Amino acid sequence: MQSYSIGQAARLLGVSADTARRWADAGRVATHRDEGGRRLIDGRDLAAFSIEIAQSAQSGTGEEEHPYTSARNAFPGIVTAVKLGDVAAQVEIQAGPHRLVSLLTREAVEELGLEVGMQATARVKSTNVHIDRA
DSSP, rough: OOOEEEEHHHHHSOOOOOHHHHHHHHHOOOEOOOOSSSSEEEHHHHHHHHHHHHHHHHHHHOOOOOOOGGGGEEEEEEEEEEEEEESEEEEEEEEEEEEEEEEEEHHHHHHHHHOTTTTEEEEETTTHHHHHOO
């Protein structure tokens, strides 16, 4: 399972590294230390926390609300759900306060190796959302 540094998590959540560090210090998201002593967040924990943050921002109860913008319609985020069918699949990405859902082939999801907790970028063009693995 992929883990993220505090800085990487902050970028994916659309907040400053200081904010992500304060959240970790307060126990809002679990961390563990690597061999070098750096604090890391498990991908699955970060995915769940990103949903919690987005829901609190939508309800107006978030501590901080930052607009999240993207260059060229690219939304870097974290995969929060993968639902596989026989032929089609649905992938959800939380990119800061934005939840993006893409319908694509099962084969594409398997080729990209997409799973909950991994970093990915949703690219939006007209009515299509394309997923790039980071």
